[in-house]
Amino acid sequence: MDKVGPSTSVQAVAAPLTRSACFLVVTVRPDGIDTVREVLSGLEDLVKTVSFRDAQSALSCIVGIGSDVWPALTLLPRPKELHPFKEFHGEAHSAISTPGDLLFHIRAERPDICFEFEKLLLEALDGSVDTVDEVTGFRYFDARDLLGFVDGTANPVGPALPAAALVGEEDPQFSGGSYVVVQKYLHPMEKWDALSTEDQEAIIGRRKADNVELADATEGQKSHKTLNTITQDGQELEIVRDNMPFGTPGKGEFGTYFIGYSRRLWVIEKMLERMFIGDPPGFHDRILDFSEPETGITFFAPSLELLSSLGGADESLGIRNNQKGK
Known part of the structure; x- marks a missing residue:
């Protein structure tokens, strides 16, 4: 399998x-493109600024860019597979598409570090974007979801992780980037809790305890x-999940x-x-009887190299236009 080049950031x-x-999911205002470019190009500096308060906090922020805003924001062709979220409508449940131009996936060991980074980020973006969704997640006991099962077990590890998540030589202009899909699911817990442990295990496909x-x-x-579990030519094709529980017990969410x-x-x-x-069709995933999707959005998380170049996108516009005319 081809690998991401060593020089790719x-x-x-x-x-x-x-x-x-x-x-954090936002839409970009028509007059906000220039501001967004500048903020994205300097995002790593903002990460360093906030991380300095606690070097052990492991703060990071991954930026995903949606298909609709990609051409105006990057002045580049779209990555080969980037398109709006693909909806699926089954007999009982639907995966819906919802608005979103940018995703900021902010992670840290401390919730206050995530909070501080998001606050400063939105201050920098002020007037250029509108927030359409904001969810604060937390790691629940031994990486379980609120249904009580360990989540993310199938994640690849070691060298298999970047091989599964990062674009390689098949789209060299965007090598080192990654396609990102997000969905916010709500659980009717009373309905789920009414099931026996054996029925829950049959739906998930794993034992609950171990x-x-x-x-x-x-x-x-x-x-x-x-x-x-998706296979091609006898080989399982893995993805990287970083799902997180969220909720407000007082609101029953x-x-x-x-x-x-x-x-x-x-x-x-x-x-x-x-x-x-x-x-086969008609036999939907029974977890959907207890998990209602509220959102569905697709993004592409480009390399750091591409992000850092956005600050000079206006200056390079003439060069790119000239190249197209050759």
């Missing part, structure tokens, strides 16, 4: 999972684990923020197709 997609995170995999169903109703990074957007889309349409 990548965002922190492969960074270790943290205990706190914020998922996370051991259960046998895959070969026909009919398949588990969440099985439906999210309990959810999971799904975020998946992939070298191949079609792999995540295939997972969603199998979940919502079913495999």
Whole structure:
């Protein structure tokens, strides 16, 4: 398998999972492009400024750019697979597309560090964007979701992680970038808690207590684990998940923020197709009976090198236009 070039400067997609995170989605105002370019080009400096308060906080911020705003913001062609979120409408459930031009995936070991970074980021972006979604997530016990199961078990590790998440030689202009899909799911906990542990385990495909995999169903109703296993030529194609629980018990809100990074957007889309349409069609993922998607957005997280170049995008516009005319 081809690899990302050693000279490519990548965002922190492969960074270790943290205990706190914020998922901020905004739309860019028509007159806000220049401001957004400047902020994105200097984002790493802002990370360093906030990280200086606690070097052990492991602060990072991954930026994803949506298909609609990509041409105006970057003045570049879109990455090969970048397009708006692909909706899926099954017999019982639908994966919906919702607005969003930019994603800021802010991670740290401390929630106050995430808070401080987001506050300063929005101050810098003031007047150029509108917030459409903001979710604060937390690591729940031993990396479990609010349904009680360990989440992210199937994440690749070691060299397999960048190989699964980062674009390589197949799209050299955007090598080191990653496709990102986010969905905010809400859980009717009373309905879920009414199930027996055995029924819950059959839906997920793992034992609840120790996370051991259960046998895959070969026909009919398949588990969440099985439906999210995508293979090509006998090889499993992995993605990197950094899902986080969120919630407000006083309001009865309990959810999971799904975020998946992939070298191949079609792999995540295939997972969603199998979940919502079913495999075979009509046998949807039963986790959807207890997880209602409120959002659905696709982004591309470019390399740090591309992000840092955005500050000079206006100056390079004439050069790029001249190159197109040759």
